[in-house]
Amino acid sequence: MRWLSDDKLNHLRSVVNDPDFSSTKYTIVKELARGGMGTVYLAEDRELNRRVAIKVLNTLEITDDVSKRMVREAQIIARLEHPGIVPVHDVGTLPDGRIFYAMKFVLGSRLDEYAAQGATLRDRLRKFQAVCDAVAFAHAHGVIHRDLKPQNIMIGSFGEVLVLDWGVAKIFQPQIDADFRRSICENRRQSAAEETLDGTVIGTRHYMAPEQARGEIEQLDERTDIYALGAVLFFLLKDQSKISKAARGICAKAMAEAKESRYSSASELSADVGRLLDAEPVSAYRESAVERVSRWVNKNRFLVLLVLAYLLMRIFFIFTTRP
Numbered sequence: 001m002r003w004l005s006d007d008k009l010n011h012l013r014s015v016v017n018d019p020d021f022s023s024t025k026y027t028i029v030k031e032l033a034r035g036g037m038g039t040v041y042l043a044e045d046r047e048l049n050r051r052v053a054i055k056v057l058n059t060l061e062i063t064d065d066v067s068k069r070m071v072r073e074a075q076i077i078a079r080l081e082h083p084g085i086v087p088v089h090d091v092g093t094l095p096d097g098r099i100f101y102a103m104k105f106v107l108g109s110r111l112d113e114y115a116a117q118g119a120t121l122r123d124r125l126r127k128f129q130a131v132c133d134a135v136a137f138a139h140a141h142g143v144i145h146r147d148l149k150p151q152n153i154m155i156g157s158f159g160e161v162l163v164l165d166w167g168v169a170k171i172f173q174p175q176i177d178a179d180f181r182r183s184i185c186e187n188r189r190q191s192a193a194e195e196t197l198d199g200t201v202i203g204t205r206h207y208m209a210p211e212q213a214r215g216e217i218e219q220l221d222e223r224t225d226i227y228a229l230g231a232v233l234f235f236l237l238k239d240q241s242k243i244s245k246a247a248r249g250i251c252a253k254a255m256a257e258a259k260e261s262r263y264s265s266a267s268e269l270s271a272d273v274g275r276l277l278d279a280e281p282v283s284a285y286r287e288s289a290v291e292r293v294s295r296w297v298n299k300n301r302f303l304v305l306l307v308l309a310y311l312l313m314r315i316f317f318i319f320t321t322r323p
Contacts (some may be wrong), residue, residue, distance in 0.1 A: 084134025145304025
């Protein structure tokens with residue numbers, strides 16, 4: 001009896017696990033990323049002659065609940081039509097029963113990689129505001145992301161900002177339009193994937209709000225994402241030489257222990273970051289009189305230098321024209 005080598009066994013496993021797209025219009029190019037629930041591949045759409053990213057349910061995870069969660073993720077993304085959210089082009093089922101969906105392929109860097117490439121503080125904050133805009137749009141449609149972090153944010157080759165991985169997103173507004181809710185799940189009681197049981201912790205450490213880390217599913221709302229946005233902002237600031245008190249104040253307010261103390265919306269957080277960029281007072285930090293003067297001087301540095309230059313010229317003229 002001959003035993004197979006480890007290399008051959010690994011090859012056989014990969015062949016078994018590789019998705020069969022022979023009955024679709026897609027040709028797999030290569031694997032891009034692998035997670036607990038699904039694997040993302042780069043693929044060619046033969047009909048439209050374009051590259052797409054395809055997320056496929058992992059072989060070992062085929063259960064009704066996981067399949068429904070995968071379809072639900074595609075439906076949520078498809079309904080959130082925003083420049084900062086990757087659009088879904090197609091959804092289907094492979095011959096082996098695995099769910100897949102095709103989405104726009106974005107060539108670029110993750111936010112953590114982008115920051116590591118030496119992006120300036122101003123660029124980082126502008127990109128962060130774009131993330132806030134996309135999240136605010138999702139919140140307006142009754143959806144919270146629940147796993148916002150630098151690794152789930154992509155900076156495209158043209159500087160576009162895209163929020164990825166809505167696999168654990170949650171519908172949190174009971175007044176959300178009925179058509180959207182029906183399109184995601186015909187009946188909430190039919191799918192355990194629609195809502196997670198209370199006590200289940202979903203998210204990423206260091207980016208989870210306290211109520212999320214405690215598994216208080218029913219307590220999650222848009223302010224849960226606000227906490228994660230605050231953690232993302234702190235990530236973008238922490239390797240700078242000095243974090244201003246105003247910037248620290250914004251992070252502290254976004255990441256407050258009690259969600260009632262956080263920003264009420266992603267737009268409100270973005271607005272405070274905008275004021276920080278424009279050297280205006282932010283709502284999250286109360287300045288002293290000295291700090292207000294210092295900020296005004298920094299903001300109007302050119303004007304201050306111009307006035308000083310004029311005064312020095314006047315003084316020089318007075319002393320040089322004395323008899």
